[in-house]
Amino acid sequence: MIWKFKKQHSTVFVDRDSAVFEVDESVNVILSPSLYWVQKRTLPVKSLREVKPLIESLFEDILPDGHYSYSAYKEGDEYLLFAYQDKAILDILAQKGLPPSKVNAVYFAQNELASLQEPKKIDDENVIAIKEGIVILLPAKFIKTDALLDVNDLSLSKKSIALKQFGHIVNEKSLYRLIALLAVIIVLVGSEYIITLNKASRLQTQREELFSSYNLKPTMFQNKALLKKYEGIYASQTKLRTLLAAVLSMHLNPAERLKVVEYKNKKLKLAYMGVKEGEEGIIKEQLKKRGFVPVKEHFNSGIWYVEFQL
Amino acid sequence: MNRVNPIHIIALLIVLLLFVMFKLGNAREELADAKASYATTVLLADKIKGLKSNYFNKTKVQKELNKLLRRSTLRSANIVKKVTHSSMTLSSENMNIRSLNFLLGKILNGTYVVSELKIKRLSDKTAAMRLEIKW
Numbered sequence A: 001m002i003w004k005f006k007k008q009h010s011t012v013f014v015d016r017d018s019a020v021f022e023v024d025e026s027v028n029v030i031l032s033p034s035l036y037w038v039q040k041r042t043l044p045v046k047s048l049r050e051v052k053p054l055i056e057s058l059f060e061d062i063l064p065d066g067h068y069s070y071s072a073y074k075e076g077d078e079y080l081l082f083a084y085q086d087k088a089i090l091d092i093l094a095q096k097g098l099p100p101s102k103v104n105a106v107y108f109a110q111n112e113l114a115s116l117q118e119p120k121k122i123d124d125e126n127v128i129a130i131k132e133g134i135v136i137l138l139p140a141k142f143i144k145t146d147a148l149l150d151v152n153d154l155s156l157s158k159k160s161i162a163l164k165q166f167g168h169i170v171n172e173k174s175l176y177r178l179i180a181l182l183a184v185i186i187v188l189v190g191s192e193y194i195i196t197l198n199k200a201s202r203l204q205t206q207r208e209e210l211f212s213s214y215n216l217k218p219t220m221f222q223n224k225a226l227l228k229k230y231e232g233i234y235a236s237q238t239k240l241r242t243l244l245a246a247v248l249s250m251h252l253n254p255a256e257r258l259k260v261v262e263y264k265n266k267k268l269k270l271a272y273m274g275v276k277e278g279e280e281g282i283i284k285e286q287l288k289k290r291g292f293v294p295v296k297e298h299f300n301s302g303i304w305y306v307e308f309q310l
Numbered sequence B: 001m002n003r004v005n006p007i008h009i010i011a012l013l014i015v016l017l018l019f020v021m022f023k024l025g026n027a028r029e030e031l032a033d034a035k036a037s038y039a040t041t042v043l044l045a046d047k048i049k050g051l052k053s054n055y056f057n058k059t060k061v062q063k064e065l066n067k068l069l070r071r072s073t074l075r076s077a078n079i080v081k082k083v084t085h086s087s088m089t090l091s092s093e094n095m096n097i098r099s100l101n102f103l104l105g106k107i108l109n110g111t112y113v114v115s116e117l118k119i120k121r122l123s124d125k126t127a128a129m130r131l132e133i134k135w
Helices: A048-059 A086-095 A109-113 A172-213 A220-248 A280-289 B006-055 B058-069 B097-109
Strands: A011-014 A027-031 A037-041 A069-075 A078-084 A103-108 A126-131 A134-139 A257-264 A267-273 A296-300 A303-309 B080-083 B087-096 B113-121 B126-134
Touching: A027 A109, A037 A048, A037 A134, A048 A069, A048 A078, A078 A086, A078 A109, A103 A109, A109 A126, A109 A134, A172 B006, A220 A257, A220 A267, A220 A280, A220 B006, A220 B097, A220 B113, A280 A296, A280 A303, B058 B080, B058 B087, B087 B097, B097 B113, B097 B126
Parallel strands: A011 A027, A027 A103
Antiparallel strands: A037 A078, A069 A078, A126 A134, A257 A267, A257 B113, A267 A303, A296 A303, B080 B087, B087 B126, B113 B126
16 A cells, blocks of 8 residues: 655745745745735625636725736625736746745635734734735734744645736747647647648559459569560560561562561561662661661672661 | 656667667668569569460360361371370471461461471472470
8 A cells, every 4th residue: 555645835925025035845835915905705606617807897996006816705795806026926936036946836815814812023024914804914013022923834825826927928828829829829730740641641542453354474673674575575565667668668670689587586587589789778768758768788699688687 | 865866768779769760770671672572573573474374385286286286277287196294296297288287277376386397398288397395
């Protein structure tokens, strides 16, 4: 069995005048009333969800210019409404030695200290007190008390807030819209990726089917070699037919006769009888016009032998 | 403060988007290669099939030649037929010019691989012939 212990974080109270904290581990932060605005109101709404859209307008005339975040909590029949500046609070926390990495959770003093029975000293200059249900910070000279506030004795509520580091630059809605947009684009690009892969895979399968349906050799190299061989034979056969057509359709002198036609190993040999030496040029010229030039020729016993390479 | 920062999510999504786009680019190249390869194979297969079925089809060539030799024009030519596993040789010691013209016309206008041919004029009207056709 594995035992898990919830990590305990110490708690600090942070005000504009607080000294710099030196902490090793992250801490819970209770914000001084000087770091936020609060209103306690009775509103004609049924749920907290209906309150949230109204908060901004309820603070409209109170707040100085700036970028604010809002939160609300129900307390009895009333609502506690908060306004705060994320960036300002984060800057103060950083100045006090509490960068975001050192902060576990942030709470309003209003939510954590509302049950104080008597005013408590924060330091020599400030006292925290409750007036009409609102936690306030007063100069120490207004209220005399020796009781010091010990925030580590407090049992913190679950009403923590999340400070937005870039809230002053881009509002959160825009960020979430951007996230949604990016997610949609990723889904679309991802879908196209899958579709493209499927298409490539289908083409590969169809190509393999071609091999079997056309009874091709196993490799393209073999098939290309086979095609080259076939095309070579086809070319030489075409050439043979063209040359034979030229030879057989040629007009010869009445005394001239084609005695022998012999084709073997891509060589066509012809033997003409009745051709006088020096007159074979007429036949050669006719063949040359059709693109055939003899590679060998000679006369023997009144017969002109001529050879073509195909 | 432990909540995930939306900026980090956006950064992660951008990295993821770049990765998916990179993979898509590769897949597109793969598809283009597959298309080109398929087109090449189809072309090659068609050419091989065309040539093979016309010039190198043993059954077809034999059947057509046998049919040709049964023609009445060639019956009087005394043509001797010799068949091996890869070729057919037709020869005649003495055939008339009409039969020779008919036979050569059919062979040279048909899709046959003529590997050897020898025609020797014997007289104005007769000739000896030897013809080898391969498949």
